[in-house]
Amino acid sequence: MLGRTALITGASRGIGRAIADLFRSQGATVLVPNRQEMDLASTESIERYCAGLGERVDILVNNAGINPLAAAGEFSDADLAGTLQVNLIAPMVLLRALSPGMAERGYGRIVNISSIWSGVCKPRRFVYATTKSGINGMTRAAAVELAGSGVMVNAVAPGFVATELTRQNNSEDELRKITENIPAGRLAEPKEIAEVVAFLCSSRNSFIVGQTIFVDGGFTCQ
Ligand SMILES: NC(=O)c1ccc[n+]([C@@H]2O[C@H](COP(=O)([O-])OP(=O)(O)OC[C@H]3O[C@@H](n4cnc5c(N)ncnc54)[C@H](OP(=O)(O)O)[C@@H]3O)[C@@H](O)[C@H]2O)c1
Structure with missing residues (x-):
């Protein structure tokens, strides 16, 4: 990471802040x-x-995301447009703006933050899950175009992480039940997600291309 410049979205708190702190500590x-x-x-x-x-x-981390909960039969037009824009269109526009320079210089790393709800699902995540599945597809599509220029694009799909977003979308009782359902027996700390992002964004990742890595304590293996 030393000597590299990284743009990280949504770094005011939660996972994004942990990624920014770790990247800084790695130079x-x-x-x-x-x-x-x-x-x-x-x-x-x-x-x-x-x-x-x-x-x-040199490095783009599309981390920011929103998750207004609504069922498939009841989401508002505003929630649909807003969530598509922040979770999917914004990462695509940032990739369009920044990847040509990376490709020209022959080095780049892009990590898109997805979610377990792109692989499995739960009621009232209809729009959110759709955008996160889109992120996985966008990751593969960009990866095949850019890998030959030294730009590696991947996604990280966190499970339940101890952040504001998780507390906001789940009651205390729900959080207790969720924890019982995670093979690792606990929520992730934001730093545990950041460590995987840091690896993928470093030159140590030399051959992982277009993948979505689930970091979920085993949740989606059940
Ligand atoms: N938390 C989890 O358990 C979990 C699980 C799976 C996936 N994820 C994904 O991980 C990522 C980070 O989640 P988190 O829990 O750390 O989120 P968070 O604590 O809710 O933080 C969201 C971040 O996104 C920023 N943001 C939202 N809308 C924005 C906008 N219109 N313009 C600029 N910035 C905006 C927020 O900025 P402000 O401070 O200005 O609001 C904040 O920095 C998201 O993509 C989320 O979907 C989270």
Whole structure:
């Protein structure tokens, strides 16, 4: 990571903050635009931020995500448009803006944060699960185009992580039941997700291309 510059979205808290802290500790320069600097809900804002970047970006981590819970028969148009934009369109627009420079320089790493709900599902994750499945597909599609230029694109699919998003979407009782259902017997700490992202974003990853790595304590193996 030493000497590399990484752009990480959604790094104000949770998994994104853990990724930024770990990257810094491994010697990377880390760019963590807040919502005022780059609002992922607006493609124009993303393009403006990227056009104004004064430095090269070697690593992109598309981490930010939202998850307004709603069933397949009841989601609002606003939730549909908002979730598609932040979870799927924004990562695609960032990849479009930053991958040509990486390819030109012959080195790049892109990690998209997916979810276990792209592999299995649970009620009221209809829109969210669709966007995260899209992330896995986008990862494969970009990976085959970019691998030959030294740019490796992968996804990491976390299971239940002890963050605000998890606490917001599950009651205490639900969290207790969830924990009983995780083979590892606990939620993940954000740093455990960050470690996998850091490996994939380093030059130590020399041959993993287009994969979605599930980091879920065994949850989706059941
Ligand atoms: N937590 C889990 O258990 C879990 C499990 C599986 C997958 N994931 C995925 O992991 C990623 C991170 O999750 P988390 O739990 O760490 O999330 P979190 O704590 O809810 O944080 C979300 C981050 O995204 C940013 N964000 C949201 N909308 C934005 C926008 N329009 N423009 C700019 N930034 C925006 C937030 O910024 P503000 O501070 O400005 O709001 C915040 O930094 C997400 O993609 C999530 O789907 C999480």
